[in-house]
Amino acid sequence: MASEEGPRHAAITADDRGALLAMTTWFLGCTLVLCVATRLIVRFTTNHLPGIDDVLVVAAAVLAIGSTVAISLAVESGLGRRYFLLKTENIVSIQKEMYAATILYILTVGVSKISITAFLGRLSGTATHKTIIIILGIVILCWTIAITFGVAFACALPHPWETFTGKCISTMPFWIGSTTVDVLTDIIMIVLPIQMVWNLQMELGRKATVVFIFALRLVLIVVSILRVVYLNRFVGNDPTFDSLPYGIVTQCHSALSVIVACTPGMKPFLDHAQSGMLSASLGKHGQGTTFGQDSFNMQAFSKNSAQNSNGSRRRTKTGVALGSQSDTNSMAIEQADSSIGSVYVQDSYGRIIKQRLADIASASSPRPSRASSRSPPRPPPPPDELRPDLSIFTAHVRRKVIGL
Template sequence: MAAEILLQHLLVNAPDPDEPLPLSNQPATLYGVTLSLLVVSCVFVAIRIWVRFRVMHEPGWDDFLVVLAAICNVSATACLLRSIKYGLGHHYLYIGIQNMGDYQKLFWVMNSVYIMETAIIKMSLLVQYLRIFKAGTMRWICLSMLGIVTAWGITYSFLSWFPCFPVQAFWDRLSYPNAKCYGFGFDFNDIESFVALFTSHTALNMVFDFTIFLTPMVLFTRPKLLRKNVLALAGIFAIGSVVVMISVWRLHSIVVHRAATQPYIDFTWWAPHALLLSCLEIDLAIMVASMPVFWPVMESSFSAIFVTHEVHITEHRRLEDDDELYELEEGKVAERKMSIRKGSLKSDSGNSREELTREPSNERKVEGVSDHYKDPYNIAQVDPFGVEATAGVIGVETNAHSTAEKPKWRGYE
């Protein structure tokens, strides 16, 4: 009976079949927006997981929840794009009875998965905050919010996965005329509960988004906060603000069209606008959850690529027993060179083993030459970055400046 009443209502309020498609209803818009953002969000998640497992070696429940949210996001997007074939974007009255059932089935999966992932991504962010807030009031606030969001997600997920008893009645009312449908199940005799459930979920989703993305801003109050950390927090807050604004926009769309029932019931015609906003919200939320994990590592990599080392070399003369070595003004350097040349390391036979081993041959072993090669002072002259140079041996001074990353936050109490 309910299905027949719905069809009668659709016929009485029949829309213009030649009405041009709005921009949000066009397949090119649906494919372009959803697929591009889906690819970017999946790349963010992949980089996050690689950093946690391969670089930081500290995977946690927040990573598992982000991956789960990404899987749900892929599933919901696939259902959305598949539903285009069955009439999404066109008037519900003209898509045909068979397409109505197929669309309703896809919408059932899509809506249920969306409700799940909105809760999962918020849970991931809160668990991620627990890595920062090790103790104190902020930790208890995060734990309390985690419990509330979890209960909210479980409740609305149950209502969306079981909108009718039996569930098949959601997409096949004609076969189950005596089925009990409520809330998301859309009972034509109780449209108000259908609209109220959609509106309440969207409103609570907006409130939780605002609260969760505002929570880490307490880190701005920390003394001596590094400038780059301030910029990182500001960037995360900016993207989080966009997510909140999209939530507000989606709430406005649902209120104006009363969950696709105003000015007349037309599920496939009014739904694309809200569905696009849902995809935008989830994709950006996944990006916001992933950026704080991999961005510090990428920043360090960029710093290593563009790092600049400044080396200052100074000369320090070291006087030995034969201090005439440096008395250039008396011309004794030339005499010293001649005496060393006579005791050359190379043998007359051309044997250069001593050049490779730093040991003079037995035929031409010169006293003091072997020690000369092992002298830390001389080694420091050859290798200004070696242990002898950096350990303070007189002869070479180095001063290397780099932009190595300073330690991140270790916790907040």
Template sequence: MASDSPYRISATDRSGLIVIVETLFMSWMIIVGLIRLYMRIAINGPVQIDDLALFVGSGLGVAHVGTTMDAVNHGLGRPQHENSASSLKRAGEGLYAANLLFLAAHGASKISICLLLKRLGRQDKYLLSSKILLGMVVAWTIASFLAIALSCHPEYLLNQSAMAQKCGNLNLAWKTITAFDVITEVLSFGLSIFLVWGIQMRWKEKATVVFAFGTRMPTIILIILRQAYLNDALYHPDPSLLLSKATIATAVLIHCGLMVSTVPCLKPFVIAFNTGWGQGVTNSYGENSYFTPTGKSGSTNHSRVYTTNTGDANEDDAIEGGRDSQESQHSRQLIIHQTQEWTVQEEYEMQVRNRI
């Protein structure tokens, strides 16, 4: 007995599965985006350019869902013999628009991460590397958009015979796009390691920062899986049904990519990273606590005092108070000096927080 629902889930009809995945992941993506907006407005604002890039990508992701739903309503995810030629043509147009919106939204999420990494660094070599990576991602986004837009006309996407004749370079274009997509993801992860590599901080905090940016790495699996589904579906005798797997993988990839781009901006990760680049800042251990240049936590009441040599940036040995009057006087002098340094460090911390 046929179901009254327009969407079904079976071996020969995956329209319902596409709708469920698209709407479910879109809902999660919107919630994460609203959390990021709230954090920027109420906790650690203002809104920065990397946030704007992500919000644009989120809007494009919602539009992607709309165009995919239109394609599903006209036959995407169902066997080709169940759809008329006019329906397949309309479904191909929806799929064509969905592919372009996917590339734009996915590129926006990658650009957002690159802008965030660029904003957090200060070293000349790091800034140069971040600018190069940002340029690569922007170029990849534009080139990918143009390549898919020009490789195949919308009316041929779900027409197997016409696609083989008119869109012979489509799969090659997707393979090239996928290869550079993976490369830029790996480079962005490597840049996050470069960001904390030279900073004097505890390895635990370094690992936390790298993990925050590394949450994008699982998207590489989705990128490769999506391409594998495309290889099987393109030029297949029944592309409208076979492309359902690639469509589902695309939905998961685009929304997960947008969601994990927010992870480095969540407050726990910002606190763990915000160490003042070796200058010493406050942390969560107490009101008077601070991070020493080595990354070890201490307090203004601690008897061990760290000083920094401006010539070679090495730490002096700690001086214990109370041994004798001369050492005690010398220790008190260092404590006064430490208090003066703390004032400068507190002002520096305020400037760093404004940047993050």
């Protein structure tokens, strides 16, 4: 009989479908591990150093694997089998293991979301974006803590894991409220990066790639809603058998949360975003550096600045205007004054001076062919503050002239 004790085999029958949950869970777990490993390899083999977001992704992966192990133990105890075929000790084990798996699921989703906010925090280039990201991170952190405690104490003590047989809070209102906040934060995490990218001076294909990476969270929204739909069967007449779709969708949400959190750290994303979003991290430098806080490497060009350039500035893929000086090969432009058509450049003596764009254009334009026969022009004399002090030699020269 199916109720006899002994090792369970990976067979799907009319009264036992636990193997389906186990296979799905471990497939997602292996995929998750590969994605995290790929992200770490990309980080360590490129110039993009690991950050706090990478640490959080690894932590979320560990929590997801823990949830996978807990669900596997629950399947081994009888999850997916008809309730009337199980013994009392099996039902108690299933409830404990599902209790642990649910807590780990909440922590996995929360930590993976916080890793995305940490990643966006490194990319944000304006104070408004930073403020929104900080508020979003606080909301996600509070949501994670509140839902974790809600699940931990959903049923009466001293047995809070007895979701099948104990006295518990109303399940549907609790998870509907939880899912609502979850979906709203996902929507913000989709809209905010798109808004950050949309005004960048990037090729349309690069923008589409960055937008697609963050739009993958739409899959998580769909899975989160499906989880609530299947929740009604979780505490039905046959909870161990009818809750199988709910368990599969929950494990999908847990694993996909980590997988989607890994995608911004993959090399294809970095190759497309480093010319736009990743340069925003340079905004943390103060004025006086090559890319200061007021630098416009993350700002869209205005029409006035485009008209004042008169073709003398060339734009890179990120929209950075670079002024070149033929005799110094210097590209150390710090700020552009679009109202008067001038930029700050470094002269041959290392000083930062203000120069008109028209002068830069004339200096970088090709010389007439007849000028090649002439000798190169002499450089201008250095200013007085850069001339060497020769006063110590004056007295000696005078003595030698008068014969002393």
